Amino acid sequence: MTETYPIRPEDIDLPAFLEELRAWVSLESPTADPAAVNAMADRAAAHATALGLSVTRHPTDDATGDLLIARHGPEDRADEILILTHLDTVHAKGALAGPLPWRQEGDKLFGPGVYDMKSGALMALEALALAGDRTVATVLFIPDEETGTYAGRLAVEAAARKARAVLVMEPARDGGKIVTGRRGSAIYRIEVHGRAAHSGTRPQDGRSAIRAAARLILTLEAMNDPARGIGVNVGVIQGGTTRNTIPALCVLDIDVRLPDRQAQEEVTAAIEALTPVDPDIRFEITGGVSRPAFSAEPGTLALLETARPIAEAMGYPLVPMTSGGGSDGNFTAALGLPTLDGLGPDGADAHTFNEHLLVPSIAPRLAMLANLLITLHEKPARGL
Incomplete structure (x- = not known):
């Protein structure tokens, strides 16, 4: 009935x-x-x-x-x-x-x-x-x-x-x-700090933040796992001052999607542990989980x-x-x-x-x- x-x-x-x-x-x-x-x-x-x-x-x-x-x-x-x-x-x-x-x-x-x-x-x-x-x-x-x-x-x-x-x-x-x-979400901003120099006269003195950021983007994008529902998207990139200056700063804004608590712990830990390959480059990582899974x-x-x-x-x-x-x-x-x-x-x-x-x-x-x-x-x- x-x-x-x-x-x-x-x-x-x-x-x-x-x-x-x-x-x-x-x-x-x-x-x-x-x-x-x-x-x-x-x-x-x-x-x-x-x-x-x-x-x-x-x-x-x-x-x-x-x-x-x-x-x-x-x-x-x-x-x-x-x-x-x-x-x-x-x-x-x-x-x-x-x-x-x-x-x-x-x-x-x-x-x-x-x-x-x-x-x-x-x-x-x-x-x-x-x-x-x-x-x-x-x-x-x-x-x-x-x-x-x-x-x-x-x-x-x-x-x-x-x-x-x-x-x-x-x-x-x-x-x-x-x-x-x-899915849960996390929002991160990573500031990549390098060293400015004239790209024509003293390029050897510079440390390109954009080049380091490009390497970092590939690392971040490799964290994507569609089968598990993990999404890592570098959505905004800002960097450089002029075309003939080795860029001292590049900023990445990153959106992360997380299917469950285990993925949340794994991915956020991996992002927060990122370190540059070049010792003259520095990462400043801020942000974290905005909505839990x-x-x-x-x-x-x-x-x-x-x-x-x-x-x-x-x-x-x-x-x-x-x-x-x-x-x-x-x-x-x-x-x-x-x-x-x-x-x-x-x-x-x-x-x-x-x-x-x-x-x-x-x-x-x-x-x-x-x-x-x-x-x-x-x-x-x-x-x-």
Whole structure:
């Protein structure tokens, strides 16, 4: 016998949702513009309040927007559900009036941040309101997720320690799949220091930082292991002053992707142990792990199995996958919290001028989220 759930996709007022979503997308909110992110937080706070949720707001720093928290139920419950979202986007102001205007073409809805992840953030509030007194949950809106959650990470981890499960409203992947794992990431900068000299008159006095960096790049790129999911990318190179000067400095910016804790330890140790072949060259290595690897532990799999029949009852399958990109779910999973990610709508092309969501995916996934909140409150999943 198929279990019934109190909220159905047809209960969702989709036109009202899309009207509010358009207002959110119209407030362009690139991470580097804290005033713009705060304007978006103003709108989200007003909507949360209108839905009957309690709202608090917390400044971070001068370069970052505010943290916003909306909740239903008493504070400081040790068994609440934490919902993670973010209000910042990668798109600079002007995308809306330029290459990525709000528009609908068939089932596709376009706009900066519409898929990643203003729709998911709005869904979190609507689901909390739909669940009402049948849940105790907190929605945490992060202002700087797209640049690494440097200002928001402590808040994420503090909130996670009071929760028993975490739901992340990042968009669905690959045709609606849910995310039960993500590669971790590390960011490194290596400054290669050599010795300047005139390349025509005294080349023997110089020690080329660029030549040493070229050798180093080959070493770094050799750490790539696609079979294991390890990625090491030297993405930016800056060096030299003039064409006739032996370069004294070359700077490498490196992105590292890590599938699990073992790979994280191996690769970061190898990078941090790099030394130059030439004793007259010096490496200055800074950086480290920015997001720990997120693996599908038993608690996360139990959370998945709780959500799976709800999704099926809403009319779609819940298929798990591991994503190459990171999210704030990496932090909560690393703390041992059951974490289910990719709960936002289906769509494609995040971070591009073709970013869009699929409108028919909104109501079923919003209804699933609300029912999951109710189910976790009334009948806690085994293993959570």
